Amino acid sequence: MPENSAPYRDAIVRAFPDLAGSTFRSLAMGWHSLAIDVDDRLIFKFPRGEEAEQDLRREARILEAVRPRLSMPVPDLQLFEQPLLFSRHDKIPGEHLLHDQYEKLTLEARERLAEMIALFHAELHALPPEAMRRAGATAIKPWLSSAEIRAKALPLVPPEHRALCQRALDFYDATAPDPLGTTYGFFDGHGWNMAFDHVRQQLNGIYDFADSGFGSLHQDFVYSTFVSFDLTWRIIDRYTRMTGRTIDKERVVLLTGAHRLSELAELAEDSRHVTMARNNVAFWAANTLP
Structure with missing residues (x-):
C-alpha cells in the first residue's frame, strides 16, 4: 500500500x-x-x-x-x-468490465449481461420515489452548461468530430423534458462499477451508489456506452420488453455526447485526465449512430 x-x-x-x-x-x-x-x-x-x-x-x-x-x-x-x-x-468478487474485454465476450455472455443490467434498471426505476427520498436520494449532479462546454471542450475536439459535437450540444440546448419523465436510477452504470468474472463471463454484482438519485430516465442508459454501444442497445431492447417503455436511442446517443463533452470541459485543465476525456469523446463520435 x-x-x-x-x-x-x-x-x-x-x-x-x-x-x-x-x-x-x-x-x-x-x-x-x-x-x-x-x-x-x-x-x-x-x-x-x-x-x-x-x-x-x-x-x-x-x-x-x-x-x-x-x-x-x-x-x-x-x-x-x-x-x-x-x-x-x-467484496463482490470480480473485476471491472472494459471495452476491449467486452469485445471478447461470447454472444451468449453478452445476452446474459444485457438481461441482468436491464432488469437492474427496471427494478430501480420501479422503486417508489417517496421511499427513495426518505432514504436520502436527491437530484443527480447536473452536467455543465452548454456555454461552459462550448467554451472549454469544443477547442479540444478534433475537427472531424466537431460537427457531431455541435449537434449533440444543440440537442442539449433545446432538449425537451424527458418523455418518460424523471426516475430514481443508478446513473453510473459503466464497467468500473461492475464486478465481472472474466473466466465465467458472468456479472457478479454492481457497486458504488454514491451518484444514484433522481434524473431523466433516458440518461440512465448513457453510462453503459463506456463499455460498449452494443451492450447499451441490448440493454435498451430488453428493458423495453420488460417495462413496455420505448427508449429513444437517438436521444441516448446525443445525451451521451453531451455527457462526454461535459466531462471533457470539467477536465480541460486537468493534465492527468484530459487525454482520457478526449479519448472518451472520440470513442463516442466513432461509434455513434449515423
Whole structure:
C-alpha cells in the first residue's frame, strides 16, 4: 500500500484487530474516497472531506433501501464512526468490465449481461420515489452548461468530430423534458462499477451508489456506452420488453455526447485526465449512430 494509506490501514486494524495480519491493497483513489481491499474479501471505503462523508452516509441508507428489492447483488455497507468514519462491506468478487474485454465476450455472455443490467434498471426505476427520498436520494449532479462546454471542450475536439459535437450540444440546448419523465436510477452504470468474472463471463454484482438519485430516465442508459454501444442497445431492447417503455436511442446517443463533452470541459485543465476525456469523446463520435 502507498505510504499515504497507512493511517487508513491503522484505522482498520484499530477497529478490527483480527485483521492485523491481513493483506491490504489500496484500490484506485476515487474522486471522493479511498477504497482498501483486505484479503480479497472485504472492502473498506474512507471518504475524503465533509461532502464525501455525507455522500457515504447517504449511500449506506440508499443501499439499505434498494438491496431487498433488487435481483442484482449490491454491497451491504456498514458504517463505522471510530477511529474515523469509514464503511465496510463484503467484496463482490470480480473485476471491472472494459471495452476491449467486452469485445471478447461470447454472444451468449453478452445476452446474459444485457438481461441482468436491464432488469437492474427496471427494478430501480420501479422503486417508489417517496421511499427513495426518505432514504436520502436527491437530484443527480447536473452536467455543465452548454456555454461552459462550448467554451472549454469544443477547442479540444478534433475537427472531424466537431460537427457531431455541435449537434449533440444543440440537442442539449433545446432538449425537451424527458418523455418518460424523471426516475430514481443508478446513473453510473459503466464497467468500473461492475464486478465481472472474466473466466465465467458472468456479472457478479454492481457497486458504488454514491451518484444514484433522481434524473431523466433516458440518461440512465448513457453510462453503459463506456463499455460498449452494443451492450447499451441490448440493454435498451430488453428493458423495453420488460417495462413496455420505448427508449429513444437517438436521444441516448446525443445525451451521451453531451455527457462526454461535459466531462471533457470539467477536465480541460486537468493534465492527468484530459487525454482520457478526449479519448472518451472520440470513442463516442466513432461509434455513434449515423
